[in-house]
Amino acid sequence: MKKLFSLLLALMLASSMLGALAEAPVEIYFLNFKPEIATVYEEIAKAYEAATGVKVNVMTAASGTYEQTLRSEIAKADAPTIFQINGPVGLTSWKDYCLDLSGTAFYEMLSDKSLAVKDGDKVCGIPYVVEGYGIIYNNAIMNKYFASANKATAFQSMDEVNNFAALKAVVEDMTALKDELGIQGVFASTSMAAGEQWRWQTHLLNLPLFYEFADMGGDTVLSGLAAQEIGFTYGENYKNIFDLYTNNSVTAKGLLSNKTVNDSMAEFALGQCAMVQNGNWGASQILGVAGNTVANEDIKFMPIYTGVEGEETQGLCIGTENYLCINSQVSPEKQQASIDFLVWLYSSEEGKAYVKNDLMFLAPFNTFEDDEKPEDPLSKEVLRWMEKEGVNSVQWTFAAFPSEEFKNYVGDALLEYLQGSMDWEGVHQVVVDSWKSERAL
Amino acid sequence: MQKTLRKYFPLFVLPTLIAFAVVFLIPFLMGIYLSFTEFTTVTNSRWVGLQNYVTAFTTNREFLNALWFTVKFAAVSVVSINVIGFLMASLLTRGIRGTNVFRTVFFLPNLIGGIVLGWIWQMIFNGILYHYEMTLTYSPSFGFWGLVILMNWQMIGYMMIIYIAGIQAIPGELYDAADVDGAGPWQKLTRVTLPMVMPSITICTFLTLTNSFKLFDQNLALTAGAPSKKTAMLALDIYNTFYGRNGWEGVGQAKAVVFFLLVALLAFLQLRITRRREVDQ
Numbered sequence: 240m241k242k243l244f245s246l247l248l249a250l251m252l253a254s255s256m257l258g259a260l261a262e263a264p265v266e267i268y269f270l271n272f273k274p275e276i277a278t279v280y281e282e283i284a285k286a287y288e289a290a291t292g293v294k295v296n297v298m299t300a301a302s303g304t305y306e307q308t309l310r311s312e313i314a315k316a317d318a319p320t321i322f323q324i325n326g327p328v329g330l331t332s333w334k335d336y337c338l339d340l341s342g343t344a345f346y347e348m349l350s351d352k353s354l355a356v357k358d359g360d361k362v363c364g365i366p367y368v369v370e371g372y373g374i375i376y377n378n379a380i381m382n383k384y385f386a387s388a389n390k391a392t393a394f395q396s397m398d399e400v401n402n403f404a405a406l407k408a409v410v411e412d413m414t415a416l417k418d419e420l421g422i423q424g425v426f427a428s429t430s431m432a433a434g435e436q437w438r439w440q441t442h443l444l445n446l447p448l449f450y451e452f453a454d455m456g457g458d459t460v461l462s463g464l465a466a467q468e469i470g471f472t473y474g475e476n477y478k479n480i481f482d483l484y485t486n487n488s489v490t491a492k493g494l495l496s497n498k499t500v501n502d503s504m505a506e507f508a509l510g511q512c513a514m515v516q517n518g519n520w521g522a523s524q525i526l527g528v529a530g531n532t533v534a535n536e537d538i539k540f541m542p543i544y545t546g547v548e549g550e551e552t553q554g555l556c557i558g559t560e561n562y563l564c565i566n567s568q569v570s571p572e573k574q575q576a577s578i579d580f581l582v583w584l585y586s587s588e589e590g591k592a593y594v595k596n597d598l599m600f601l602a603p604f605n606t607f608e609d610d611e612k613p614e615d616p617l618s619k620e621v622l623r624w625m626e627k628e629g630v631n632s633v634q635w636t637f638a639a640f641p642s643e644e645f646k647n648y649v650g651d652a653l654l655e656y657l658q659g660s661m662d663w664e665g666v667h668q669v670v671v672d673s674w675k676s677e678r679a680l
Numbered sequence: 681m682q683k684t685l686r687k688y689f690p691l692f693v694l695p696t697l698i699a700f701a702v703v704f705l706i707p708f709l710m711g712i713y714l715s716f717t718e719f720t721t722v723t724n725s726r727w728v729g730l731q732n733y734v735t736a737f738t739t740n741r742e743f744l745n746a747l748w749f750t751v752k753f754a755a756v757s758v759v760s761i762n763v764i765g766f767l768m769a770s771l772l773t774r775g776i777r778g779t780n781v782f783r784t785v786f787f788l789p790n791l792i793g794g795i796v797l798g799w800i801w802q803m804i805f806n807g808i809l810y811h812y813e814m815t816l817t818y819s820p821s822f823g824f825w826g827l828v829i830l831m832n833w834q835m836i837g838y839m840m841i842i843y844i845a846g847i848q849a850i851p852g853e854l855y856d857a858a859d860v861d862g863a864g865p866w867q868k869l870t871r872v873t874l875p876m877v878m879p880s881i882t883i884c885t886f887l888t889l890t891n892s893f894k895l896f897d898q899n900l901a902l903t904a905g906a907p908s909k910k911t912a913m914l915a916l917d918i919y920n921t922f923y924g925r926n927g928w929e930g931v932g933q934a935k936a937v938v939f940f941l942l943v944a945l946l947a948f949l950q951l952r953i954t955r956r957r958e959v960d961q
Contacts, residue, residue, distance in 0.1 A: 314721040332926035493813040651908035
């Protein structure tokens with residue numbers, strides 16, 4: 240009996256080892272950056288397997304941990320075949336792992352070839368989505384305000400609110416009338432929880448630095464990458480809008496360190512506030528909230544005004560920090576399979592339907608016809624602002640920020656500023672100093 | 681019997697030895713090697729000598745701040761956990777009704793994982809501070825005392841069990857003899873109980889000291905170092921260095937080696953000191 244048992248065990252061991260030795264079918268491993276659409280990717284993976292028989296494993300890194308996850312995953316034998324970098328800064332650490340994509344079908348599809356990130360002539364990453372952010376507002380609440388008999392401003396519609404002074408006047412008056420408007424605050428919570436500060440230390444910080452680098456002339460990202468030091472000369476403008484956010488918020492300043500982006504988006508979706516700063520990727524977070532009270536046609540974008548001279552012509556912040564790369568260290572079969580998958584996703588009818596309806600991407604590929612652009616309200620708003628006459632989009636200058644740590648230092652300083660343990664001078668100093676020290680590393 | 685044992689000894693030890701080598705020895709040696717290199721993935725590294733160690737201490741004060749915070753934390757929590765744990769143990773060895781229930785209840789927190797505990801306590805503290813429109817990140821001292829309370833809550837039960845075992849092992853005659861000699865309660869405590877539970881004290885201080893230094897999950901879940909990394913302990917700082925920055929994996933590794941040496945040295949010293957005071961029964 241014992242012998243039989245051990246024989247069985249040995250057999251089981253042997254067979255499992257044999258199984259491992261047998262040639263594994265080509266599988267694609269996609270390390271996804273965007274947690275908000277993780278479930279959609281899993282559906283796409285299933286559809287692709289059904290259509291072609293090739294298995295796609297999708298793994299999603301938790302918010303703010305992509306670099307960590309990528310680092311530990313890529314060291315494994317079963318490394319990601321498709322991963323993402325965030326632009327020129329990310330490229331420096333991952334270029335050894337980026338396959339040259341020039342000449343591939345996927346690169347050919349890219350409508351504007353200058354959008355790709357390159358290392359010399361080597362095409363390393365291809366953007367798959369163009370995004371825009373600004374202040375999202377609930378037009379129903381705004382109209383209620385404009386129609387109110389008690390309002391103290393003369394504005395009649397959001398079209399007239401085209402600079403910081405106007406925005407501030409409207410917002411502060413709305414705060415005074417918040418009971419009448421049925422809101423708890425004009426702005427959604429300024430999320431300051433760990434890992435949830437990117438809207439402030441990256442996106443909002445983009446504006447003052449965009450203007451600072453624009454003053455130098457030339458491309459702002461390139462000027463930014465070359466800048467060893469910054470003056471944070473538009474710091475007061477940052478303070479303007481940041482104070483406006485937090486003084487007219489749903490949540491008291493001292494409690495903001497508990498708030499996440501999801502909380503803010505939920506507050507907006509539930510109609511507890513009229514405005515929230517975020518990008519078009521947040522559409523699914525508004526539309527998907529149970530008890531969402533905001534109608535599709537009421538979700539609108541406006542630019543983030545900070546009180547810079549001539550900002551009436553400023554548009555949304557448009558750009559991308561999502562570039563797909565193919566791992567150069569996996570087998571050529573896997574590389575080809577990964578490219579085939581991406582081509583399928585962004586050019587086949589079935590794939591494009593997912594991109595348009597579920598991922599809600601504004602994809603920069605020539606395979607998309609005009610009527611195949613996404614239909615969610617925020618993507619449409621981004622397109623509207625991009626096409627608007629006499630309005631200039633703000634570039635995503637934050638691609639030039641020296642490091643993640645720089646952003647974290649700024650985020651920490653902002654939190655201390657909110658909690659009163661640091662004054663604005665201190666924040667200013669942290670921005671300037673940490674830019675310098677992080678760039679020098 | 682002895683002969684067969686000796687014959688098959690290597691064979692039986694082998695699985696454990698392999699496991700030990702794979703999950704401990706090899707990573708440990710690799711870690712020491714990697715602390716002298718620059719690397720992104722562990723299989724692809726470049727020798728840089730002592731540069732990482734220099735960077736760890738000189739580029740910014742984060743490592744030193746974390747070290748100081750950890751030392752303060754360890755000092756406070758080692759004392760409080762052991763004193764309270766010992767008090768609990770002496771209370772629960774007096775045959776009070778429901779002793780077993782209490783022992784179980786006090787031990788339970790130790791069974792919950794650190795991340796979960798951190799979250800639970802974060803909610804409790806933030807729930808209280810909510811009334812004052814504050815959160816745990818308001819000041820570093822909130823985070824400090826929060827960690828102390830959390831750590832006490834988790835470790836006291838465990839230490840209590842060890843002390844109970846120690847106290848119960850003391851022969852009753854010693855107390856009888858002390859009574860005959862006219863010793864008061866204080867003298868009985870300092871002259872009989874404490875010397876007799878010295879082995880327990882050794883093990884408890886060892887456990888609390890090393891655990892306080894190695895604390896990570898609770899730190900991450902409770903404050904994650906906020907505000908401005910002022911409540912980041914050594915392990916969290918190492919983690920942040922390793923994962924938070926491109927090209928700093930080697931520096932994180934160097935910090936980890938320093939951290940290992942420090943904890944090993946402290947544990948060794950502590951064992952030497954408390955061992956010396958143990959008495960033979």
